[in-house]
Amino acid sequence: MQSSAIFPLFYLAPVSYFTALKSNDYNFLLENQEHFPKQTYRNRATISSPNGTLDLIIPVVKGAKLHTPTKDVKISYDSKWQRLHWLSIQTCYRSSAYFEYYEDGLVPFYEKKYDFLFDYNLDLLNWLFKQLKINPELALTETYEKDIAEGLDYRNQFSKKTIHEIETKSYFQVFSDRNEFIPNLSIVDLLFNQGPQTKSYL
DSSP: OOOSEEEOOOSSOBHHHHHHHHHTTTOEEEOOSSBOOSSSTTSEEEEEETTEEEEEEOOBOOOOSSOOBGGGOBBOOSSOHHHHHHHHHHHHHTTSTTHHHHHHHHGGGGTSOOSBHHHHHHHHHHHHHHHHTOOOOOEEOSSOOSOOOTTOBOTTOSOTTTGGGSOOOOOOOTTTTTSOOOOSOBHHHHHHHHGGGHHHHO
């Protein structure tokens, strides 16, 4: 029986994802054998913009009709998405308290080209853990297990439709003067606004 929690691997995951990791004492496996589901945070992150939320989506190579395992999904570079994402992040967070502190560490992810989405997200997650001063041992699933013990399966728990309805404690956001607090944005929203306090917030 599976004893560690199983989590999907997201692109700049929402705050509640990290809260859930903490609630499991960072004892978890990352799912890489599942068939890649569309319309999820595996290739999408939501940040704060002057007009509310803004989705940053990593385009993936359109595969054959056969289901593709998550670990084999390739990133598409038909569009200049890296440039667009980095410009969006800069535009939305340049005035935040800690953007300059993290900028140099994050920018390489928008310059280097990765073949596989999973590898890209994994390196980003490792970078985020380093900023949060958290040192979990990242382990991956070796086979796909359909039936996981209750309370340990997080693979379908962060729905794009309901993610911003999950209540999180409010903190100052860049556009607080024009938008109400938007809960559960990407972890970078919390990081850029709270800096070293992010870990204690979680």
